[in-house]
Amino acid sequence: MANKDTLGSHSKDQRKYKTLLEISETISKDQDLFALFRRLAQVLPGIVQVDFLALLLFDPESQLIEDFIIQANVAGDIQGGKKWQLDAHPAGTVFQTQKAFLVADISQDHRYPEAFPLMQEDGVVALCVLPLTSSLRQVGSIVFASRQQGTYQESHLEFLHHVAKQVAVAVDNVLHHQELIRERDRLSLLLEVNNTVISSLDLRSLFEKISQSLRKNLQHGYTSLALHDPQSHRMRTHILDFPSGKGLLQEGLETEMDDTPAGQAFKENRPVVADVVALRGYQSDFIKVLKQEGIQAVCAIPLSSPNQIIGTLNVGSRKKHAFPKHEVTLLTQVATQIALAIDNALRFQEVNNLKNRLAKEKLYLEEEIRTEHNFEDIIGESVALKRVLQQLEIVAPTSSTVLILGETGTGKELIARALHQLSTRKERSFVKLNCAAIPTGLLESELFGHEKGAFTGAISQKVGRFELAHEGSIFLDEIGEISLELQSKLLRVLQEQEFERLGSTKTIKVDVRLIAATNRDLESMVGANQFRSDLYYRLNVFPITVPALRERPEDIPILVRYFTQRYASRMKKPIETIPQKTMDHLSQYHWPGNVRELENLIERAVILSQGSELVVDLGALKQTRQKSLPSNATLNSAERAHILKVLQDSKWVIGGPDGAAQRLGMKRTTLHSKMKKLNISRSL
Numbered sequence: 072m073a074n075k076d077t078l079g080s081h082s083k084d085q086r087k088y089k090t091l092l093e094i095s096e097t098i099s100k101d102q103d104l105f106a107l108f109r110r111l112a113q114v115l116p117g118i119v120q121v122d123f124l125a126l127l128l129f130d131p132e133s134q135l136i137e138d139f140i141i142q143a144n145v146a147g148d149i150q151g152g153k154k155w156q157l158d159a160h161p162a163g164t165v166f167q168t169q170k171a172f173l174v175a176d177i178s179q180d181h182r183y184p185e186a187f188p189l190m191q192e193d194g195v196v197a198l199c200v201l202p203l204t205s206s207l208r209q210v211g212s213i214v215f216a217s218r219q220q221g222t223y224q225e226s227h228l229e230f231l232h233h234v235a236k237q238v239a240v241a242v243d244n245v246l247h248h249q250e251l252i253r254e255r256d257r258l259s260l261l262l263e264v265n266n267t268v269i270s271s272l273d274l275r276s277l278f279e280k281i282s283q284s285l286r287k288n289l290q291h292g293y294t295s296l297a298l299h300d301p302q303s304h305r306m307r308t309h310i311l312d313f314p315s316g317k318g319l320l321q322e323g324l325e326t327e328m329d330d331t332p333a334g335q336a337f338k339e340n341r342p343v344v345a346d347v348v349a350l351r352g353y354q355s356d357f358i359k360v361l362k363q364e365g366i367q368a369v370c371a372i373p374l375s376s377p378n379q380i381i382g383t384l385n386v387g388s389r390k391k392h393a394f395p396k397h398e399v400t401l402l403t404q405v406a407t408q409i410a411l412a413i414d415n416a417l418r419f420q421e422v423n424n425l426k427n428r429l430a431k432e433k434l435y436l437e438e439e440i441r442t443e444h445n446f447e448d449i450i451g452e453s454v455a456l457k458r459v460l461q462q463l464e465i466v467a468p469t470s471s472t473v474l475i476l477g478e479t480g481t482g483k484e485l486i487a488r489a490l491h492q493l494s495t496r497k498e499r500s501f502v503k504l505n506c507a508a509i510p511t512g513l514l515e516s517e518l519f520g521h522e523k524g525a526f527t528g529a530i531s532q533k534v535g536r537f538e539l540a541h542e543g544s545i546f547l548d549e550i551g552e553i554s555l556e557l558q559s560k561l562l563r564v565l566q567e568q569e570f571e572r573l574g575s576t577k578t579i580k581v582d583v584r585l586i587a588a589t590n591r592d593l594e595s596m597v598g599a600n601q602f603r604s605d606l607y608y609r610l611n612v613f614p615i616t617v618p619a620l621r622e623r624p625e626d627i628p629i630l631v632r633y634f635t636q637r638y639a640s641r642m643k644k645p646i647e648t649i650p651q652k653t654m655d656h657l658s659q660y661h662w663p664g665n666v667r668e669l670e671n672l673i674e675r676a677v678i679l680s681q682g683s684e685l686v687v688d689l690g691a692l693k694q695t696r697q698k699s700l701p702s703n704a705t706l707n708s709a710e711r712a713h714i715l716k717v718l719q720d721s722k723w724v725i726g727g728p729d730g731a732a733q734r735l736g737m738k739r740t741t742l743h744s745k746m747k748k749l750n751i752s753r754s755l
Contacts, residue, residue: 123216162212199223205243282312298382330355336371453623467493477617480667499543507549525574551591634673
């Protein structure tokens with residue numbers, strides 16, 4: 072008989088060890104507490120009867136213990152989520168005393184008049200409650216419940232204590248993991264807010280981005296910025312972000328200091344959290360509207376700059392019990408950064424006002440050292456050039472696409488740079504790219520960038536020119552050289568302001584102003600199906616034709632003196648005079664290479680000059696002239712001269728039976744187009 076008892080005891084011990092091993096394996100495989108308790112409810116009845124199994128966790132912030140998980144092996148309507156005072160539930164008592172709690176029949180125990188009746192409704196009779204304590208902290212309590220009287224005895228405690236120790240480790244690991252995630256999210260949010268603060272001085276844009284970050288992390292309903300008005304001593308809603316609202320809340324609403332959590336937070340210089348009950352104590356219209364919008368909890372954080380409290384950051388939630396202590400701490404840190412941003416924005420405004428005043432004061436000096444139209448690098452006083460500069464001043468403040476036309480060497484890049492400097496984008500990048508200098512296969516990568524591995528040789532990610540030019544200007548020279556396939560992608564960027572890098576599906580949005588230039592006849596290329604018509608019309612919003620140097624001969628002496636002085640100074644040569652004969656020859660030459668050819672000639676002349684007089688090889692100039700006679704530039708000049716003569720003969724009457732268009736054998740609109748292209752106007 073003794074042997075049978077020994078064998079039975081040994082078999083029972085084996086079942087206990089096996090059960091503990093299964094629990095340990097479950098914990099090692101998965102950190103899901105719900106899965107763990109489901110497994111516990113399955114394996115424990117093999118050792119001791121368990122009809123209900125519950126996990127209650129202690130909340131240090133509220134000093135309450137909460138039903139976190141309740142697992143039933145029998146039919147019952149037990150719901151978790153209820154919070155208890157520590158002395159109102161046996162799990163709270165066990166948490167405080169760290170001693171086991173056993174009761175054979177709760178109907179005979181009157182220590183917990185609120186908790187026990189709820190258990191009895193589901194048929195609970197016997198209880199065993201044990202503390203959950205890891206090596207680092209006390210986390211809560213575990214409850215074993217049975218519908219049979221006297222289920223739990225002292226003999227069960229050793230085994231159930233082992234179970235509780237393993238559950239405590241699992242719960243502590245999960246809680247620690249959640250804390251790490253929360254800390255990671257907190258640091259991520261603070262970094263995101265910090266990057267936003269340092270990247271923008273526009274308060275509205277900055278606040279909207281910060282609000283989006285908060286909404287992503289806290290899932291709140293609305294955010295507002297209330298600033299204190301020292302004159303009226305009231306709080307005024309300066310900026311409001313409430314994307315899910317009904318539109319009842321409006322910016323600009325003023326409230327008394329005592330009527331809102333914001334006013335209270337400002338006066339007391341501390342965070343104020345008002346739940347659905349506390350909100351009833353505020354009588355302002357603003358709070359009434361908040362309630363109509365469904366907001367049930369508000370957190371107001373003072374905004375403290377180095378010198379003063381300037382207002383409050385206010386966050387509202389549709390949850391009744393929102394804004395636990397760790398969220399308030401996080402919002403306080405965010406509010407510190409917002410206060411710094413507001414202070415920076417105000418200081419920037421002061422600096423900007425001072426900058427504008429200084430700019431006006433030095434305007435006279437700038438006019439003294441610049442040309443008539445304040446274009447530092449564009450030299451000349453001819454009517455044709457002044458007309459171009461006037462067009463620049465008109466179009467520069469807009470964001471419209473500009474197409475710069477003109478022969479090679481006329482200074483199209485200088486015009487593009489001047490356009491950028493006159494625009495509102497002058498503080499941002501001016502990015503240029505010569506489309507003719509890049510092989511067709513690599514041009515798309517240069518424009519839009521590529522990801523690592525997008526094609527053979529793409530060993531790293533590359534940022535394209537459009538991305539570099541975000542909020543600035545991009546200058547595409549020789550745009551007529553772009554392939555038809557790439558033209559369609561360029562058109563999309565112009566229309567949608569978005570593109571994808573090669574090898575990526577992520578859409579990148581940019582704000583870029585395009586300035587294009589070409590020496591080719593794009594209109595003819597469209598007719599020959601060499602250039603997309605839709606792209607041409609998109610580029611040709613505001614065309615500017617840069618005149619050839621032969622069309623503004625009065626500028627040649629000015630340019631000769633400018634380049635002579637520039638290169639003589641650079642080479643430290645004392646050149647002081649330019650022979651009149653040399654100047655006459657240079658002024659009469661037709662310059663097929665335009666300003667670039669003139670600049671190169673003067674640079675070479677400065678190198679060769681040994682004394683104080685500029686020496687130019689005029690023989691080489693004549694040779695160049697003979698070789699360049701058949702060029703397109705000469706044909707353009709002849710066409711311009713012929714049209715001018717006909718216009719003068721017809722007394723500048725363009726239409727009609729005896730008009731210039733009729734005499735030239737072309738439509739009136741065609742003549743207008745050619746006059747525009749060749750810079751012909753009646754003022755000439």
